[in-house]
Amino acid sequence: MNANPKDVFSGTYFIDGDVAAAYGAAAAGCKFLAGYPITPSTEAAEAFAKLAPRVGALFIQMEDELASIAAVVGASWSGKKSMTITSGPGFSLMMEGIGFGAAIETPFVIINIQRGGPSTGLPTLTSQSDFMQARWGSHGDYEIIALAPDSPQENFDFVIKAFNLAEKYRVPVMVMSDECVGHMTEKVVVPDASEIEVEPRRIYKGPKDQYVPFRPDKDLVPKMVKAGNGYQLYITGLTHDEKGYPLLKKDFRTNPRNSTAKRLVDKIRKNKDKIIETQEENLEDAEIVVISYGITSRVAIRGIEKARKYGIKVGSLRLITVWPFPDQMISELSKKVKGFVVPEINYGQIAYEVERCAHGNANVILVPHGGGSVHNPDDIFEAIKKAAKEKKKYDTLFEFETKLARLVSKEYKK
């Protein structure tokens, strides 16, 4: 389905990432935004508030982020595409609502313009330290989708992508932008409505009395209805069965037909291949692979170019979808390459994921950065050099094992 031409303000703009995100939301058909002002995301909410009357949307400044996210979940059930915009401290408050939204399978989008943390942290400066929180922030087992844009243009594109993924998989989707991208002013092209693909809501259209709210389709995602249409919904954040009724028995996890708990995880994990997007460069002959995401992937380009001039075979893998994580791909890469270099504006989050997927086959070198600014590309270059010098962990282990075996056999012969 194409976007509604009324929602798309086609043209070429020179705007910052925050404003671009607001244009993206409008183009995706967002009709409800509840938020609470927080630097550095305020401009995005402000820009959407300006567009709202023109696209027939409602913007409301709630009393806090707890209320914002609850209102967004509510509005989504009323049939509106809805989202909220926030930054670190607000994101922390929203965790409760994200868990609730995931549990009752509500499509909505959260734009997180990340800033330094913990706590009040660096209100006006950049960071990439909310990625683990995005994945694990609320209690319990659930899966979400998180995207990492690296330019204002991508802020626009990924917000549309986020809405599409949210509707397709009935899941909260996070656009994990950061202050640097949010406040960066660049050329942004808003294409024609006919060029923007928009995913409509999975609405149930069969007979009313046969509707089962959480009975999944083949792709493990159930169909939705709007509140107040006579379907007699019973929607609860308690662990529930297909009908939505609370399932508080001990054996619910062993009865997969009744439990939605396992499906919350499976619907993302089993559709992973369709969701995950990456951008690869020079991976064919690469000995070292730089794995980066968000603004860091732009900074890394310079480090990579420098390393290639020095004759080091470096490839680049950029994560567009950070969650779900492309573990299969990295696992296969790890068998071919010497090492991974993971620059990120935090003290190590995704690097540990890469380490997990590398299974000890390749070295993983983290290039941490405390936030406030982006990396110095030379730091990334140094890390690439270091990775190129070092042997594969696997090799050393193998050599050690063969030596040991020889020694043992000599001893045995004696």
Add this chain to the structure above:
Amino acid sequence: MNKSNLIMTAFNNAVKEIQYDKICMVSDIYWDPLLIPNGIDFFHTPRGRAIPFSAGLKLGNPKLKVAVFIGDLATIGGNHLMHAARRNIEILVICINNFIYKEIGNFSPEKFSSYSKSERPFNIPHLAKSCGSIYVARWTALHTKELTNTIVEAFNKSGLSVIEVMSPGANYFAGIENSTKESEILKYYYENSEIKNNEETNNLDIKSGKKIIVGKFVDRKRMKFIDSYNAQLSRILGDKFKRYG
């Protein structure tokens, strides 16, 4: 006799009387599926977030009528009640005042604070009125008929209405209850109540040795949220602006 049943009977009767097909009910903590009136949609939200959730539901689709059930002295999420009242979002808030987590007490026997006797409860009607609520009433759970009429009346108001329902909580609250049995406490509340419509809300404190004043206290008119939103935007944007909702 279950207090939830009593209040839900009143709610059921009210829903039948209103005969509107787009009613949603929102609650937090826990609600029994069997008590929900036929034909309406029910949402069970995280504790304390029932009011902002219903604000989203109502603002997302202004045609819905939304009733929210809160409890626990309006402590968790009390802030949301204040702000929903300030904005005058068109929802009906029914605060089942059991003074402590008695609803959870049905689930698990432990009590969170055994000595809460020393704390003073909110004067919920006064709070609601001063925050801008347009319709405020209080009844005990045994005033089923009055409660039904109040719910019907409140549902047709354009703004935030608050109905406080006194129902048995823990027996040690404020020292006014001398029995542990729910039915006896219900009866105690009922017999110790006094109907005083249009009473000043600052006289409505619940205190030991004082009668519980019930009735309808506030019924006034204020512009509802959607209307003031539309008015403001059309003032700024002029004819270009298309009304929301």
